[in-house]
Amino acid sequence: MRDLRLTTAFRDATAAALLAALLALPMLGFQLTGTAQGLTLDTRFPWVGYAALTVFCGRLALSLAGQILAPLFKAKLSLPFLLAAPPGRLRNIAGWTMVVLAIGLPLTPFTDRNLLDKATLLLIYVMLGWGLNIVVGLAGLLDLGYVAFYAVGAYSYALLSQNFGLSFWLCLPFAGALAASFGILLGFPVLRLRGDYLAIVTLGFGEIVRVILLNWQDVTNGPVGISGIQRPSFFGLPFLASQPGHTTFHEFFGIPFSTEHRIYFLYYLILALALTTNIFTHRIRRLPIGRAWEALREDETACRSLGIDPTKTKLSAFALGAMFAGFAGSFFATRQGFISPESFTFIESAIILAIVVLGGMGSQIGIVLAAILLVGLPEWFRELQQYRMLAFGGAMVLIMLWRPRGLLANREPTLRLPPLAAENPGERPK
Amino acid sequence: MDYFLQQLINGLTLGAIYGLIAIGYTMVYGIIGMINFAHGDIYMLGAFISMIGFLLMGVLGITFLPLALLLVLLIAMVFTALYGWTVERLAYRPLRGSVKLAPLISAIGMSIVLQNFAQVAQGARVKPLPPIIKGSIQLSSANADYPVTLSYLQIVIMLVTIALMLGFSWLITRTSLGRSQRATEQDMTMAALLGIDVDRVVSTTFVIGAALAAVAGLMVTLYYGVIDFYIGFVAGMKAFTAAVLGGIGSLPGAMLGGLLIGLIEAFWSAYFSIEYKDVAAFSILILVLLFRPTGLLGKPEVEKV
Incomplete structure (x- = not known):
């Protein structure tokens, strides 16, 4: 010793x-x-x-x-092996395990209503993290007002269903499209801005949307919010004990009525939405537009000189990222049945951004881990109330100090150069 | 006209306070290129410490106003500066030279910590303080309903701000500390090679920024008479907007941006709607950035390839 x-x-x-x-x-x-x-x-x-x-x-x-x-x-003994940047194969296995676990979660005996509710909330943040990842992780644009699009999605579903009686499934594309157009609206003025100027403009945009929701009494009902939002139905079959003139979910399938059906349905719904986001991101990285985002993140000047249009590239990143926030917002509205501007404050944007950065900027599995750490764990300590937020902030600082590049820092390259041909060594650059 | 004059006075007072906070943002950004998100909360702590200071003066029986003000100012500046120093040391210094977003997230975390620390330590209720500096000068009473008044407190706020600005400019342009600060701002590595203790320069920057924020906190305590743990977020955001509007990294820009944001807010609330004053401030920021992407007084970035 x-x-x-x-x-x-x-x-x-x-x-x-x-x-x-x-x-x-x-x-x-x-x-x-x-x-x-x-x-x-x-x-x-x-x-x-x-x-x-x-x-x-x-x-x-x-x-x-x-x-x-x-x-x-x-001696590098203390590094947990999973966090030591697993190679692509291991990461794939981990990803699939997580998907299987998530699908199987409601079927396990120890799962109750409470756990599923928390898992649903966690999945909302995972989806938001994956959505923001398109803007921050792939395109490298710092967005501090992401929650604005989430709010647009939530309010568009709530208003469309209340005023026109449209169903959740009809509203979903509307909400996504509206959020995406807000993304483009934000994108235009910030095209010329870089780095930290972008940060304040996006932050300001988020605040503008919140202030408007708060004060446009006629439409948004102001600080009181909108309540009694239509709950989701199973493709037209409502989750109710009985509804005159309508077949309900349990009647259609001939099973006894239970209030838990809706909870299960909501869980699988958000899981499907989140996985869609994930698969979409995964695939688009291999398309020209996805490659253009990542190229833009690395070097804007080089991109311009190679003929990539930065306007189109940035706007599409903003729009697509916003679209997924819009979907998540609609889901949030239908799950809660009640929304108010309270739910869309800057702190939400900060949490989502923290999830992306702590996850390791562009790493999809990292985002899940970070969401579990930042959203899942504090949910279990709700009783601590104000001390909970104190610990939350402290944890954010500590994780950042511990792993400044995020939990899973090594980004999987989208494209590998083929190994240099060994048979013609003459072609090798000297 | 009278109404306009009154709003001008109110706007300038508010702008002076924003400007003082904005300097903290712009200085830190100039030197280490990070947005210090916790700066608004440092200002909030400054307001709390000032309020505690005033009550302490009452307990100690110091009733001579100028002396009490000076003592409270000193107490607030010293303790708030200590908080600023500690935040930098704990949350930012270990991340210097790391990826760009790491200090930003750390700063957001620190801001949450400070806000909730104040809430846990002092309670969530709004804290009221009776007015300490009373009285005002009547500038014009052409319209009996709306006399234009300039309160002694507003005069004090403007005088203190001007004095601090002068002292601060002297510090930056004339002293060796200011010289090393400007050198570090231009090129941190080169400054370190030439024997400047970069760590110390950064620490002093945080100390100065926090001390100025403490003065702003003291003024707000006197001006509005109510504070709570949440004031840091709103004021911090406005001041940050001011710093960007003026051109982040530029010290005169921060002051100019602060005054502009204060004036915009005062006039918008007076002539249009008080609810949308924040929207106005941000919209004007976006408009300015459309035409001058680096702010009003910011130097255009020269990009070398």
């Missing part, structure tokens, strides 16, 4: 504890309490001590663990 540098560790820990105490002094040491007479100041200095003590122990444990584990890290 090597000797541990205890003094250094102690010095670091003391410095960190002092800093923590200073930081905690105003925010934790004092508390603003509202009373009938106005604001009063209470003190709770013990909290400062607790904060300092926690940081001291944490920092000490971290540096000691670092010193003990450092040799192990050097």
Whole structure:
């Protein structure tokens, strides 16, 4: 056993504890309490001590663990083998396993309503992640307002079904098309912008859409939102105990009525939608347009000089990415039965972007893993309430520090050059 | 005309506050090329610390107003700067030189952390503070219903902003710290080779940005009299818009952008609709970027192949 540098560790820990105490002094040491007479100041200095003590122990444990584990890290023993960028084959197997697991999930005995509800929510985020991946991961355009398209999809389904009585399946293409046209609408002004200018314009766009939804009372019903949205039917067969003049789902199939049918149906519906997104992305990467996106991401100038039209390429990425958000939005509206601008705030955009980046920019399986980490896990800790969001933000920072390139960083190349012909070595560039 | 003048005064006051926050965005962007999403929340912490400072002055019995203001200003600047320094050290420095989106996500995470930290530590309720600087000057009373007033508080806000701007420009253009900062901004690697401690320069940038945000937080506490843990997001977004409007990376641009956003908001709320003032600010940003893709005072990017 090597000797541990205890003094250094102690010095670091003391410095960190002092800093923590200073930081905690105003925010934790004092508390603003509202009373009938106005604001009063209470003190709770013990909290400062607790904060300092926690940081001291944490920092000490971290540096000691670092010193003990450092040799192990050097031997690369601690890297979980799945995360160590599996080759394409392994990734394929993992992907198919996930699909089989997802399809089989509702059939397992331990699955209940609650679990399926959470899995459905998770799949919405996976689908949104895959959709945004087209814009951010493939085309390399930073979009901080993706939730706007999600909102457009949700509101178009809600309004179409309420005002014209259209069914979910009829509205779905409408919602997708409308969201896609919003994507093009956003795409036009930002064509000339790069990187961070794009970020603020997309962020602003998301806010504009939200503010309009909030204030256009006549159409969107403002902050109250739209309730009583038509629930989905099984291709025309409603999930109801009985409906006069209509055959319901359980009557048609001759099975006893259960409220769980709808939950199962919704789960498989979003699974199908998400998988469609995935397959679409997977296939389009092999088409000229998909290759143009990835080329544009790598080098715009080179693309232009090779005759790729950046306008068309960028707009199509925005439109297609937005379309999938529109689909997901429609699904969200029909699942909840109620929507309001509350559900489409910037934080949602941030979560979706975080899923894409943490997943490893362009990696489809990585997005699933990141969605499970960022959306699935916190769902289980709902009771913690405000501490949950604190931990959520902290986890976002920690994962980024741990793997700055995302969970599955190595991007599978879309095209490999054929191995150089061994029989004519003369053709090899010197 | 009177109404217009009044809105001009209100808009300039608001713009001064946005400008101070925008400087933090633009400086950080200029040096390490990242959007510091947590900056709005640093400003929110500044507002909270100022409010705690004012109540503390009351408890300690310091009633001489200028002294109390100065002390609170100092307290807010020091502690907020400490928060800014810590955020950079914990969440951004390890990611420097990594892929471009990594610090952005880390910053969004940090923003969520700070917001919820304030909520957990101080409660979710809105915190009201009675007005501290009272009184105003009546500029014109041609119309008895709408007298044009310039409150002492607005004068203080503008004076403090101008003083800070002057001091800050002096810091950037005349001192050795400013010189190393400008050098780092131009070329980080070369600056490091020439013996500039780049880490320290970046740290100071965050400290200065946070201190200016603290001043903005103090002013907002005085001006509106109510704060909550969520103010950082909205103000941060406006200030970021201001920084981009002025040309991100340009310090005069940040101030100009701040004033413009403040004026747009004031006039739009006054003449059109208060609900859509954010839409107006963003629409004008998009319009400006259509014609000047690098903002009003931003240098056009020269791309070398």
